[in-house]
Amino acid sequence: MSFANKLIAWYRSEGRDLPWRKTQDPYIIWLSEVILQQTRVEQGLPYFYTFVEHFPSVAEFAAANEDEVLRLWQGLGYYSRARNMHKAAKIVVQDYQGQFPCDYEDLLSLPGVGEYTAAAISSFSVGECKAVLDGNVFRVLARVFGIPTAINTGEGKKLFQALAQDLISTSDPGTYNHAIMDFGATVCKPKAPLCGDCIFRGECAALEEDTVALLPVKLKAKKSRDRYFNYFVIEDDGMILMSKRGSEDVWANMYEFPLIETKDKLELEELIHTEEYRTAFGDAVVKPLGGVTKHVLSHQNIYARFFRLPNAKDVLEKKDTWHYFLLENLDKLAKHKLVFSFIDKYL
Ligand code: SF4
Structure with a gap:
């Protein structure tokens, strides 16, 4: 046969x-x-x-x-x-x-x-x-x-x-x-x-x-790039601040929390003294939520950390892509896995 x-x-x-x-x-x-x-x-x-x-x-x-x-x-x-x-x-x-x-x-x-x-x-x-x-x-x-x-x-x-x-x-x-x-x-x-x-x-x-x-034989893929994502959870009266990603990077146009990406892994002390943090959040109090989550994509490893800013709403310089949503409406937004897993666990 x-x-x-x-x-x-x-x-x-x-x-x-x-x-x-x-x-x-x-x-x-x-x-x-x-x-x-x-x-x-x-x-x-x-x-x-x-x-x-x-x-x-x-x-x-x-x-x-x-x-x-x-x-x-x-x-x-x-x-x-x-x-x-x-x-x-x-x-x-x-x-x-x-x-x-x-x-x-x-x-x-x-x-x-x-x-x-x-x-x-x-x-x-x-x-x-x-x-x-x-x-x-x-x-x-x-x-x-x-x-x-x-x-x-x-x-x-x-x-x-x-x-x-x-x-x-x-x-x-x-x-x-x-x-x-x-x-x-x-x-x-x-x-x-x-x-x-x-x-x-x-x-x-x-x-x-x-x-x-x-078998089958497969050549090793090229080395992945490491990226460090620091997410900030900011709530205001039953609402939560979400950010829409741009169209050029991973997770294009999806929603997540306001993000500061750094080239290296920074200690919290270093992070809150970066220009980006100071511009957005001034000297708002920051509290870590959970540890580092590693998320592997093709050719990149994302190391994500989440922080809560309990009173940042007063000092915040909001970007155009940041908008408040009612907590119960987050379900309706398209979010990537890092963010919806975090929401399931912590919010
Ligand atoms: S075809 Fe696959 S399952 Fe069948 S004998 Fe060969 S290796 Fe084993």
């Missing part, structure tokens, strides 16, 4: 029954694919249901305001993906009369849709013969065929893409794509793969050569 037919036969008896696999609607598939790039299936499911419920059609998604989209996305991280989804929905309404495209090339032209997502949507919805290549597929192919080329290099991507395209079932590309990803997620897992029960155990090069734990 061919590689593809083995996988399809395995999938028909062992594959997971997930809600987005029952549809050929490209809009619903797109929602599920973008959400699942962020998270594992169990964590992604509630987000999938929330988006489908709030925006049953792409027209409703396009008509939503961005704050609402970001609020529903809250907790998934990589907020630029949510923004790109929103832009893509608007383009579908304007340029495709609200009919979500199924064609690979049309899909690629939408913001946030790369080769993987375009291959997934076009193969699942209309059976276009485009092989998906995600982390699961890289792993399965690297191991079964014993390929030591690093997957995060131009050469690796080309090689694996060509192999994936060679192997795809031309008669049932959609099911094949589901099958290889599911197989990678549940059998040929990153750690502790189920080699003993595997359909490829008789032919898997990595198993034969004892290199399962070494």
Whole structure:
């Protein structure tokens, strides 16, 4: 039996029954694919249901305001993906009369849709013969065929893409794509793969050569930059001061507390003598809240500290992006994880 037919036969008896696999609607598939790039299936499911419920059609998604989209996305991280989804929905309404495209090339032209997502949507919805290549597929192919080329290099991507395209079932590309990803997620897992029960155990090069734990090969990413975020919690008569981030940095346009970023880790004494602190808060009393929280993003580590300023409202020089909100209305603002976790714990 061919590689593809083995996988399809395995999938028909062992594959997971997930809600987005029952549809050929490209809009619903797109929602599920973008959400699942962020998270594992169990964590992604509630987000999938929330988006489908709030925006049953792409027209409703396009008509939503961005704050609402970001609020529903809250907790998934990589907020630029949510923004790109929103832009893509608007383009579908304007340029495709609200009919979500199924064609690979049309899909690629939408913001946030790369080769993987375009291959997934076009193969699942209309059976276009485009092989998906995600982390699961890289792993399965690297191991079964014993390929030591690093997957995060131009050469690796080309090689694996060509192999994936060679192997795809031309008669049932959609099911094949589901099958290889599911197989990678549940059998040929990153750690502790189920080699003993595997359909490829008789032919898997990595198993034969004892290199399962070494494949796939990935080159080390470049060193991350450290950033130090000092947040100030300022309350005034049941209201809390929130700041909207700019559009150029991480967490673009999301809400957080007034922030002073420093290049290095400063002691509190040093922090309150910085020019930025003096300008904004004068000599307001400051009380630390909790310790340092480390938040890892791609290529940056954020070290956040929170401080309460109990009587800063009198000495404050408010920036244009700072506004008071009622405490009970904070739920309605799109906030990044550092801030909503802090609010859950302390406010
Ligand atoms: S034998 Fe093990 S390493 Fe090889 S494909 Fe199967 S699960 Fe993956």
